[in-house]
Amino acid sequence: MPEHEEIFAPLLAALRDLVAWLQAAATPGTVIGGVAASLLGRPRVTRDIDALVLLDESEWADFLARGTMLGFVPRLSDALTFARQARVLLVRHEASGIDIDIAFGALPFEEEAVARAVWHDVGGIRIPLPLPEDLLIMKAVAHRPRDMADIESILAAQPKLDLPRVRRWVREFSSALEAPELLRDFNALVTRRRKRKK
Known part of the structure; x- marks a missing residue:
């Protein structure tokens, strides 16, 4: 390292x-x-x-x-x-x-x-x-450009993630904060990452 x-x-x-x-x-x-x-x-x-x-x-x-x-x-x-x-x-x-x-x-x-x-x-x-999943949740909620870049970086470096858990928590925060973009933007980054892997 x-x-x-x-x-x-x-x-x-x-x-x-x-x-x-x-x-x-x-x-x-x-x-x-x-x-x-x-x-x-x-x-x-x-x-x-x-x-x-x-x-x-x-x-x-x-x-x-x-x-x-x-x-x-x-x-x-x-x-x-x-x-x-x-x-x-x-x-x-x-x-x-x-x-x-x-x-x-x-x-x-x-x-x-x-x-x-x-x-x-x-x-x-x-x-x-x-755990990477918990950091993803924190970054999705913080939602600054730097956090979005960190999410992409973690998704690229950590191939085995419990994404259902991440989505569950991000969905909860998204609802509680009345900020649908939290979940929407996280899902968009996951989708983009999957397309790159193909």
């Missing part, structure tokens, strides 16, 4: 310390976003780290305090107030300068994604990543 390791070299110290933080805080979580998309799809440059964790709101202050002891500093003066509004804690790994966005999961799908996460070796460290 040398190509991956070259891309992730600047992120490795932050990833190592993030995993140490989650373990020290006994907090279940998984690395998502561009790092996960690069490892489960095609390698791409990413300058930050995204994680999804499961933690009751009453424990967020202690969680942040533990992270501070491990070299993570809030990017906002009112980081916890922002986290309560957006369910995202914005921190920076002080030693490397890498920004990390930690999403606090609460939905059944997020709980499933964290529970199903699998540990991967990257550049000599072990990090938890979601």
